Amino acid sequence: MKTCPSCGSHRVVRSETKDWEIFIGDVKIVYDKVEDHCQDCDDRGDFGAENDGRIEKAIKKAGLVKLLCPECEVSMYAELVGWIERTFFKGKEFRFNACAYRCTMCDELFDTAETMDRSLAAARAALKEDQ
Numbered sequence: 765m766k767t768c769p770s771c772g773s774h775r776v777v778r779s780e781t782k783d784w785e786i787f788i789g790d791v792k793i794v795y796d797k798v799e800d801h802c803q804d805c806d807d808r809g810d811f812g813a814e815n816d817g818r819i820e821k822a823i824k825k826a827g828l829v830k831l832l833c834p835e836c837e838v839s840m841y842a843e844l845v846g847w848i849e850r851t852f853f854k855g856k857e858f859r860f861n862a863c864a865y866r867c868t869m870c871d872e873l874f875d876t877a878e879t880m881d882r883s884l885a886a887a888r889a890a891l892k893e894d895q
């Protein structure tokens with residue numbers, strides 16, 4: 765049973781709003797929002813902190829990860845983005861799938877050890893295929 769943080773009442777009615785939208789930077793996150801409503805003092809809120817876990821799950825589902833953004837200089841949510849990179853090697857054009865993380869706050873693209881490895885592996889595979 766939930767307790768109202770304002771008056772200590774147990775007469776709390778829980779409701780859910782489907783597909784509630786919030787924004788992490790410029791990325792839309794959708795989750796089912798919980799709201800508790802105290803029947804005695806009319807206070808409303810997430811008394812059991814249920815939304816925190818739901819938001820965390822929705823963020824994960826959206827593919828966002830917390831990374832240190834070199835531009836913001838703090839930990840920010842970033843999403844993995846990919847594109848076709850064109851490069852020239854010995855006068856020939858090669859294309860491969862490159863990737864990097866994009867900061868949802870400042871839009872900065874930056875690499876991590878993981879994205880560097882992935883891009884490098886893709887570039888190597890493209891060169892190899894040609895031989």
Ligand SMILES: [Zn+2]
Nearest residue numbers: 768771802805
């Ligand atoms: Zn209350």
Ligand SMILES: [Zn+2]
Nearest residue numbers: 833836867870
């Ligand atoms: Zn940033």
